[in-house]
Amino acid sequence: xxxxxxxxxxxxxxxxxxxxxxxxxxxxxxxxxxxxxxxxxxxxxxxxxxxxxxxxxxxxxxxxxxxxxxxxxxxxxxxxxxxxxxxxxxxxxxxxxxxxxxxxxxxxxxxxxxxxxxxxxxxxxxxxxxxxxxxxxxxxxxxxxxxxxxxxxxxxxxxxxxxxxxxxxxxxxxxxxxxxxxxxxxxxxxxxxxxxxxxxxxxxxxxxxxxxxxxxxxxxxxxxxxxxxxxxxxxxxxxxxxxxxxxxxxxxxxxxxxxxxxxxxxxxxxxxxxxxxxxxxxxxxxxxxxxxxxxxxxxxxxxxxxxxxxxxxxxxxxxxxxxxxxxxxxxxxxxxxxxxxxxxxxxxxxxxxxxxxxx
Numbered sequence: 001x002x003x004x005x006x007x008x009x010x011x012x013x014x015x016x017x018x019x020x021x022x023x024x025x026x027x028x029x030x031x032x033x034x035x036x037x038x039x040x041x042x043x044x045x046x047x048x049x050x051x052x053x054x055x056x057x058x059x060x061x062x063x064x065x066x067x068x069x070x071x072x073x074x075x076x077x078x079x080x081x082x083x084x085x086x087x088x089x090x091x092x093x094x095x096x097x098x099x100x101x102x103x104x105x106x107x108x109x110x111x112x113x114x115x116x117x118x119x120x121x122x123x124x125x126x127x128x129x130x131x132x133x134x135x136x137x138x139x140x141x142x143x144x145x146x147x148x149x150x151x152x153x154x155x156x157x158x159x160x161x162x163x164x165x166x167x168x169x170x171x172x173x174x175x176x177x178x179x180x181x182x183x184x185x186x187x188x189x190x191x192x193x194x195x196x197x198x199x200x201x202x203x204x205x206x207x208x209x210x211x212x213x214x215x216x217x218x219x220x221x222x223x224x225x226x227x228x229x230x231x232x233x234x235x236x237x238x239x240x241x242x243x244x245x246x247x248x249x250x251x252x253x254x255x256x257x258x259x260x261x262x263x264x265x266x267x268x269x270x271x272x273x274x275x276x277x278x279x280x281x282x283x284x285x286x287x288x289x290x291x292x293x294x295x296x297x298x299x300x301x302x303x304x305x306x307x308x309x310x311x312x313x314x315x316x317x318x319x320x321x322x323x324x325x326x327x328x329x330x331x332x333x334x335x336x337x338x339x340x341x342x343x344x345x346x347x348x349x350x351x352x353x354x355x356x357x358x359x
Contacts, residue, residue: 062078065078075234076234077231077234077235077236078234078235078236079235079236079237080230080235080236080237080244080247080248080251082244082247083131083135083247083250083251084134084135084137085133085134085135086122086130086131086132086133086134086135087130087132088132088133089123089125089127089132089133090125090127090128091125091126091127093125093126093127094123094124094125094126094132095123095124095126095181095182095269096121096122096123096124096179096180096181096182097121097122097123097124097180097181097182097183097184097265098119098120098121098176098177098180098182098183098184098205099119099120099121099122099184099185099246099249099250100117100118100119100120100183100184100185100191100195100246101117101118101185101186101191101242101243101245101246101249102114102116102117102118102190102191102194102195102242103115103116103152103156103158103240103241103242104152104194105144105146105148105149105152106149106152107190109193109194109197109348110197112144112194113142113144113145113146113198114142114144114168114194114195114198115141115142115144115148115152115156115158115163116139116140116141116142116156116158116241116242117138117139117140117142117168117173117195117198117242118137118138118139118140118241118242118243118245118246119136119137119138119139119173119176119246120135120136120137120246120247120250121135121136121137121176121180122135122136122250124265124266124269126266126269128263128266129254129262129263129265129266129267129269130254130263130265131250131254131265135250136176137243138169138172138173138176139242139243140166140167140168140169140172140173141158141162141163141166142163142166142167142168143163143164143165143166143167144163147160148160148163155240156240156241157240157241158241168198168199170199173199174201177201177202177205180205181206181269182205182206182207182208182268182269182272182342183202183205183206183207183208184207184208184209184210184249184253184268185207185209185210186209186210186211186226186245186249187209187211187212188207188208188209188211188212188345188346189209189212189346192207192346192347192348193347193348196347196348203347204343205343206272206341206342206343207272207342207343207345207346207347208268208269208271208272208342208345209345209346210249210252210253210264210268211224211226212346213267213268213271214257214264214267214268216229218259219257219258219259219260220258220259221258226239226245226248226249226252227239227248229252230248230251230252233251233252233255235248235251252264253265253268272342273342274311274312274341275312275313275339275340275341276309276310276311276312276339276340276341276345277309277310277312277313277315277316277337277338277339277340278307278308278309278310278337278338278340278351279307279308279309279310279316279319279320279335279336279337279338280300280303280305280306280307280335280336280337280338281297281305281306281307281308281323281327281335282305282333282334282335282336283333283334284305284306284323284327284328284333285327285328288326288327289306291326291327292306292327293306295308295322296308316337320335320356320358323335323358324358324359328358328359330359331359332357332358332359333357333358333359334355334356334357334358335355335356335358336353336354336355337353337354337355337356338350338351338352338353339351339352339354
């Protein structure tokens with residue numbers, strides 16, 4: 001490294017407009033074409049380029065982030081900091097949510113076990129779709145009674161020594177579950193069967209899924225992964241630990257959705273009020289498989305039937321009309337319909353089953 005120049009005055013103005021050189025100056029690193037500067041004092045004002053307003057830059061990282069945000073070649077990500085206190089509700093309308101995440105030994109709830117469960121209980125102002133009041137937090141580890149597989153350990157960072165002798169605090173979980181209107185998880189189809197197998201009281205609650213109940217692609221997002229949704233908001237965090245994942249999800253859901261305008265929390269509360277449907281194309285002719293696949297139907301290999309999911313009764317009726325014209329082609333048929341309200345949606349048990357005549 002070149003030798004340091006003579007001692008600089010305590011306060012100076014720099015003409016440097018290149019953020020990379022500003023980084024070098026701030027962190028006492030030498031630019032490639034200049035000798036290393038003397039370490040900056042606690043507060044060093046730095047001017048932006050001519051077209052930008054002057055901002056005082058200190059050794060504080062946030063001040064540097066504000067500087068970089070004004071340059072078109074840089075995007076700043078900030079570490080997500082959990083928020084535990086929000087403003088009071090603007091009116092009497094409040095719903096109580098429980099944001100939930102699990103870490104497990106594997107993917108199959110019938111044989112794998114929970115090793116970590118985190119809960120955030122938060123009230124939502126129904127007038128604004130925003131959290132209000134204080135957030136109650138629970139995060140507990142549990143010994144699964146079996147070695148944690150390497151893949152689970154690598155993903156979560158949880159090893160056998162951390163869970164040895166640990167058990168979930170069922171009394172505290174029951175306390176947090178009291179009065180909850182809706183349980184929210186990012187991929188509830190995974191979390192709900194695990195939680196209900198371990199804590200049956202969750203089966204009586206309405207559930208929503210922030211992964212499946214929101215059309216993130218329609219909202220302009222490239223990915224519905226929680227880490228990607230947080231990055232879209234300029235936030236990063238240490239993923240795959242249950243409590244931090246819950247805080248990240250709450251941060252994502254309290255933000256206004258780009259197209260819809262309302263918050264993700266408001267969207268999920270509304271979605272939980274309706275009934276979804278699973279429609280089976282029973283006895284569909286073999287030569288209709290391509291049309292069904294193109295339509296978005298999935299093949300259930302166990303029951304040997306094509307099926308699809310529909311958002312409401314109007315969509316269900318429209319789909320039955322399409323089946324009559326495009327699949328059964330005027331031939332009489334009988335199809336199975338499964339009604340899924342929020343109390344059974346994403347659970348491993350079936351909803352209300354009925355049959356409809358087609359044609």
